[in-house]
Amino acid sequence: LRNDGRRVQELRKINCKPSVLSQADGSAYIEQGNTKCLAAVYGPREARTKAQVLHNRANINVEISLAPFCMSERKKRSKSDKRILEIASAVKQTFETIIKTELFARSQIDIYLQILQFDGATLALIDAGIPMVDYVCACSAGCIDDEPVLDLNYVEESHDTPELTVALLPKTGKITLLQMESRLHVDKFQSVMEMATVGCKKIYNILDDVVRENVKNLLEKKK
Structure with a gap:
């Protein structure tokens, strides 16, 4: 068992809820x-x-902010922080591949992410009714004591554990993002990537259940 009691192929507990902000x-x-x-x-x-106007498609703008209490070192990070810019760029590139931006030429879609404590954007886009070709689900995996492990927690990440983050389109199996943190031996890469892919598919099942339940509730309210 790992330091939080999970097995190597076990995700952390996931809770999610759409439609939490009436103004958005x-x-x-x-x-x-x-x-x-x-x-x-x-x-x-x-x-x-x-x-910011693109004549043949919508421009996707991503802004990310970290709450000052979300990091253990209480380090305040600005929007120009290198790590935040890297995350924003990865999110933007990922959603540019699945949002049907060609339907909204010369417009803009803004995605704001507030990290309160260290794959909410997909649910928020679905909640906004923005057409997408698929869900996008992301999950990390790493290698601890030469064994692939799924969904690293903060303690595991803090020990410079080799970590790979995968963003996957679950219906097609297409990988839209691969991001490596620390070095990972080539012999372990395939098994770690497969572990992260399994995690993405598990997250998809959870998100899809939430979306279906939300649609069901909306339809019942209209009756």
């Missing part, structure tokens, strides 16, 4: 272990500036 076009709150994220989506709407 779409929103969601998600917890995965001690990781907590609030996501809000606005749009498609008019771009803020002419420089």
Whole structure:
């Protein structure tokens, strides 16, 4: 067993809820272990500036902020922090592959993520009714004592554990993002990637159940 009592192939407990912010076009709150994220989506709407206008598709803008209490060292991070910019860039690239941006030329879709404590954006986009070709689910896996482990927690990450994050389109199996933290021996790469892929599929099943239940509740309210 790992330091939090989980087996190597076990995800942290996941709780998620869509439609948590009435002011946003779409929103969601998600917890995965001690990781907590609030996501809000606005749009498609008019771009803020002419420089952001794309004539053949919508521009996707991603902004991420970390609550000052979400990191153990209480380090305050600005929007220009390198780590935050890296995460925002990865989120933007991932959703550009699945959102049908060609339907909303010359407009803008804003995704705001508030990390309260260290894959809410997908639920928030679905809640906003933005057309997508698939869900996108992300999960990490690493290697501890030469054994692949799923969904690293903060303590495991803090020990410089080799970690691979995979973003997957579950219906097609297409991988849209591979992000490596620390070095991982080539002999272990395939098994760690397969472990992360399994985690993505587990997360998809959870998210899909939540979406279906939310749609069911909305339909019942309209009766």
